[in-house]
Amino acid sequence: MKRTITLVLLTIGLFTGAAQDDTEVYFTTGFKIGEVTDTSAILLTRLCRSPQPVAVYHKQQDKVFRPPIDFDNNMPISKMEGAVEGASGQVKISLKSKDTLISTEWTYVSGYRDFTLKRKFEGLRPNTHYDIQIQGRKNAEAPVAEIRGSFTTAPAADQVVPVFFTSSTCQFYWSHDDAVRGFKIYDSMRKLNPLFHCQTGDYVYYDKPGPMAYTVELARHKWHAMNSWPALFDFYKTTPAYLQKDDHDLLKDDANPYSTPFGELSYEDGLDIWREQVPIIDKPYRTFRWGKDVQLWNVEVREFRSDNKSPDGKEKTIWGEEQIAWFKETVEASDATFKILVSPTPVVGPDRSKGKYDNHSNTSFATEGKWLRQYLADQNVLVINGDRHWQYVSVDPATGLREFSQGPVSDFHAQGWKQEDKRPEHKFLRVQGGFLAVKVYREKKDAVIEFIHYDVDGNQVNKEVIKKRV
Known part of the structure; x- marks a missing residue:
């Protein structure tokens, strides 16, 4: 018994x-x-x-990300929190x-x-x-x-059915905001009963303490610790996920094929661990159709890019030639009512100008960024982006392209922008944690898409509504 x-x-x-x-x-x-x-x-x-992970026992610093105090990176992994x-x-x-x-x-x-x-x-x-x-x-x-x-399962491409999904980014184990459950947003999202979830990268942080993932074993531990939080455990057993990687769950900040190892952990090790820990088998860029009204494109921003610090020009790329050709072919062939690009990094921004040079809203990739924003606008594509630790809705002044940033998974993780720095591009700005939800449905002769920002407790903080006559 x-x-x-x-x-x-x-x-x-x-x-x-x-x-x-x-x-x-x-x-x-x-x-x-x-x-x-x-x-x-x-x-x-x-x-x-074992039936449960090692519980949290380190005290944490009272600052952004709340890293642990006096954490011994050389202790046995079996003794580390979340092991x-x-x-x-x-x-x-x-x-x-x-x-x-x-x-x-x-x-x-x-x-x-x-x-x-x-x-x-x-x-x-x-x-x-x-x-x-x-x-x-x-x-x-x-x-x-x-x-x-x-x-x-997804509906067939010719089925007109309502679709509701959630999206999130940027979660560091020690930024948890619920000592028992882990992260509040997962329970908040689960209450909304999404059909699926888009996780846009930085699922774990190899290059933040508690521990620093200098080896394959320590990198794997980061996945074990994150996945054993009860809130994630419960959410993912009934919510299909489309996971994408970014720099911190591949190797280290601004990771690219030219990156040096992080301790003993190499770029190739990071790729192998990603493929091991994530339910994906084929190419890292892919597209998914959810009925007549929704198609999503999940792109890859780390594997095919040029060196971040090389001079900008028409040859410098984040997506790579093969992925760009695939994207253009599939987007132009799609008859979905709403086309959504899900990108681990920003396309519109704005982003910080100082020290940032690895996404399409930065000057370091200005040439490809300008082309991409115009192309997406011409194809009536909407953008969901990860990587930024604040929530926003931005409209590119040159093309009208709209971008929706989910924000990080907890308020402890919010940083990198000031609330008072609201730019002309911003329709909405909130420097706090939370998530994004997308709702698509028919209303008489219109197809309607709603982009809804929530705080970590599941309270709605902003909603943008777009209608299209069908």
């Missing part, structure tokens, strides 16, 4: 109880549903050795709709891929609810742990 109770509590995300013996395995870092289309989805999970050791064993994943059951075989996981299992499910039905059951065990004779969730 005791074993059954432990597994049930784990399934609902309470993280109670303690490991009974070495035959037990757990899903302490949860799982993610990724890259959902109308016919497919990718699931990623990890077997764990969740992996466990070898077997995993089985099942998807069930009202009339279909799809299951994998029991599959071994090991330390080679950080005890993770990633599987793509194809042949799914559009706009269909699927229940998820993930089981884990040490071996065929050992107890079975279980975790459950659910998601809905």
